Amino acid sequence: MPRMLDVSDDVRAEIGDEEADRLLAGDNAPGGYDCTSCRTPGDSQQERTSTVLFIGDETAVLAFAHATCLPSQVVQVTEEQLQGAVRSIAVEEGPGQAAPEQAVLGVTSGLVLINGELHPALVVEPTGPIARPGSTGTGDDFLPLLIEQGFLPVTQLSSVPSVLPGWSVLLAMGQLHAVLQPGTGGGSPVAWWQAHQPLQVAESWRTAANKLQQVLLFAAPVGSIGRQPREDLLRDALDKAAANGRLVAAALPLAGT
Numbered sequence: 001m002p003r004m005l006d007v008s009d010d011v012r013a014e015i016g017d018e019e020a021d022r023l024l025a026g027d028n029a030p031g032g033y034d035c036t037s038c039r040t041p042g043d044s045q046q047e048r049t050s051t052v053l054f055i056g057d058e059t060a061v062l063a064f065a066h067a068t069c070l071p072s073q074v075v076q077v078t079e080e081q082l083q084g085a086v087r088s089i090a091v092e093e094g095p096g097q098a099a100p101e102q103a104v105l106g107v108t109s110g111l112v113l114i115n116g117e118l119h120p121a122l123v124v125e126p127t128g129p130i131a132r133p134g135s136t137g138t139g140d141d142f143l144p145l146l147i148e149q150g151f152l153p154v155t156q157l158s159s160v161p162s163v164l165p166g167w168s169v170l171l172a173m174g175q176l177h178a179v180l181q182p183g184t185g186g187g188s189p190v191a192w193w194q195a196h197q198p199l200q201v202a203e204s205w206r207t208a209a210n211k212l213q214q215v216l217l218f219a220a221p222v223g224s225i226g227r228q229p230r231e232d233l234l235r236d237a238l239d240k241a242a243a244n245g246r247l248v249a250a251a252l253p254l255a256g257t
Contacts, residue, residue: 006050008072014053015062023051034127036063036070036104036196040227052196063104070196105193109176109201110231111208112216112238114160120201120209121216122169122179123234124193125225142221143248149181151219151248157238161216164250167192169215171254176201179217180255209254218249 005024012020035042036052043049048067053060053074104127112121129140147153150164166182168189175198180189201209209215224241228234241247 004044004046004048006048006067006072008051008074010074011051011053011072014055014060014074033064034104034106036065040066042066065196075196106227107176107179107193107195107199108225108228108234109199109205110234111205112157112218112231112235114157118204118208119160119212119216120205121218122176123225123238124179124217124219126222128222130221140221142219143246146219146248151217151250153245154218154242154247154249155245156242157235161249161251163214164252167217167250167252168255169209169217169252171201171206171209172198174201174203174206175199179252213254214251215254216249217252218247220247 007020007023015023031043031045033042033044033049034040042064044064050065050067050070050072052063052065052070052072054063055074055076106125106127108123108125110121110123111118113119126142130142130145131139132141132145143153150167152161154161166189168180169176170178170180176195177198178191178194181192183190218238220238220241224244224246225234225237228237238247
């Protein structure tokens with residue numbers, strides 16, 4: 001069944017006419033998907049959907065977004081960003097194959113109460129298992145990879161996690177742009193996660209971030225937190241993930257305002 005897909009000339013030039021025509025005909029396009037911009041579900045059979053091609057140094061990943069969130073385009077990113085946000089794509093051979101699954105990092109902002117003070121927090125949860133780069137296994141290495149980077153396991157939200165050197169949260173003009181990590185070999189910081197379009201944060205969140213000059217980052221494997229519409233429900237989900245040993249955290253200095 002044809003999909004309501006937009007394929008820009010730039011994307012077509014990169015993937016080729018044959019692949020673009022297959023997408024437009026619905027052969028390789030998904031029905032349901034998670035928007036690569038706003039992270040909420042979309043349906044290419046019911047609403048206009050943009051094809052977004054992320055190109056790294058060695059890897060290219062085709063993603064989908066609501067047309068109201070992003071136009072169809074080619075986005076140049078670093079290979080580290082691609083490997084950090086998208087696990088290896090395994091394509092099954094054969095007719096009628098399912099669209100390749102990709103895991104992206106979903107980010108939620110909220111205020112978390114610790115020792116009587118509200119702290120600005122970002123909660124990161126992938127949409128699928130994150131494999132170690134180069135791994136062919138099906139396990140989820142998301143938390144072990146973060147622990148290797150210096151994040152610490154959290155069993156209860158009773159104290160503020162320690163600051164992680166070299167990492168920071170980039171806030172500009174009241175919008176969330178990226179989470180930065182140290183560059184390789186002591187080089188300039190690179191984006192561990194980057195918003196494809198800057199995310200608006202609540203005034204109360206920004207006020208707390210500017211006051212404390214740091215943001216708490218909590219991370220959990222897929223299925224641990226979910227999309228919570230209210231901060232009290234988000235806190236309940238964080239407490240549960242911590243109690244189940246499925247939460248790591250760190251305090252990241254604030255970059256920007």
